[in-house]
Amino acid sequence: MYLTDxxxxxxxxxxxGDVVLARHDDHVWLGRLAGPATYADEAPACGAQSSGDRRP
Structure with a gap:
């Protein structure tokens, strides 16, 4: 399967409202989708928070 797929x-x-889990090496991130998909030209700053649902 291709990455685009x-x-x-x-x-x-x-x-x-769906829950999303992402992992990389020994790091895991858990979040909840707060809205529809959007496109941004730049990646968010490391540690940036976009919703009140996020926890450290």
Whole structure:
């Protein structure tokens, strides 16, 4: 499967309020989708918080 297939599967199935888990090496991030998908030209700053639902 290609990376674009993964993106399409994620964006077409996930809905507001769904829980998302992401991992990289020994780090894990857990979050809840706060709204529809959007596009940003730049990546968010490391540690940036976009909703009150986030916890350190």
């Amino acid at each position: 993964d993106y399409y599967a994620f964006l077409s199935r996930m809905r507001e």
